[in-house]
Amino acid sequence: xxxxxxxxxxxxxxxxxxxxxxxxxxxxxxxxxxxxxxxxxxxxxxxxxxxxxxxxxxxxxxxxxxxxxxxxxxxxxxxxxxxxxxxxxxxxxxxxxxxxxxxxxxxxxxxxxxxxxxxxxxxxxxxxxxxxxxxxxxxxxxxxxxxxxxxxxxxxxxxxxxxxxxxxxxxxxxxxxxxxxxxxxxxxxxxxxxxxxxxxxxxxxxxxxxxxxxxxxxxxxxxxxx
Numbered sequence: 050x051x052x053x054x055x056x057x058x059x060x061x062x063x064x065x066x067x068x069x070x071x072x073x074x075x076x077x078x079x080x081x082x083x084x085x086x087x088x089x090x091x092x093x094x095x096x097x098x099x100x101x102x103x104x105x106x107x108x109x110x111x112x113x114x115x116x117x118x119x120x121x122x123x124x125x126x127x128x129x130x131x132x133x134x135x136x137x138x139x140x141x142x143x144x145x146x147x148x149x150x151x152x153x154x155x156x157x158x159x160x161x162x163x164x165x166x167x168x169x170x171x172x173x174x175x176x177x178x179x180x181x182x183x184x185x186x187x188x189x190x191x192x193x194x195x196x197x198x199x200x201x202x203x204x205x206x207x208x209x210x211x212x213x214x215x216x217x218x219x220x221x222x223x224x225x226x227x228x229x230x231x232x233x234x235x236x237x238x239x240x241x242x243x244x245x246x247x248x249x250x251x252x253x254x255x256x257x258x259x260x261x262x263x264x265x266x267x268x269x270x271x272x273x274x275x
């Protein structure tokens with residue numbers, strides 16, 4: 050018996066550590082967010098109009114909330130490390146599923162993981178571009194690109210969960226719970242795409258739960274090589 054996902058689990062553990070660091074760095078609240086949102090970084094990633102940007106980062110007297118901008122920028126700069134780690138985790142997990150099962154469709158998840166990494170990097174460039182241009186208000190193009198890259202990233206992650214459903218559903222109770230949660234994450238993401246609202250927050254929460262369960266799975270799953 051061995052633990053084939055252990056190396057992925059170690060990467061996943063780093064993802065959890067950096068997640069905690071980012072939770073501390075990113076602003077935990079904002080004076081005004083778009084309807085349905087309560088997490089500033091989630092609201093920022095799914096922002097749609099210049100008015101929503103200004104209500105988040107600029108006071109009513111026209112003063113930029115620099116402390117909030119600095120915290121958001123620092124978090125997004127560190128996020129380049131974070132995106133590499135979580136994408137690597139998903140990549141390693143999918144490749145191991147393909148190796149163990151000999152099912153080639155798990156390679157689809159691995160390819161999507163690379164696309165997610167690229168989209169997340171481009172997303173961050175747009176986020177940093179928006180905050181860099183708060184004084185001039187010249188960030189409409191950044192918002193347009195942000196919408197595209199944000200949904201490629203989040204949609205890609207949900208798509209990976211859907212691919213991995215076929216792995217998890219054939220396992221034990223905990224494995225099946227992960228698989229079903231992955232499907233729920235995909236569905237909540239689809240609904241959030243169709244109707245930006247608190248559903249985006251729910252979608253983000255299901256993704257976080259999926260990562261935690263998958264990382265735990267890496268340390269407890271055993272495979273009989275005999």
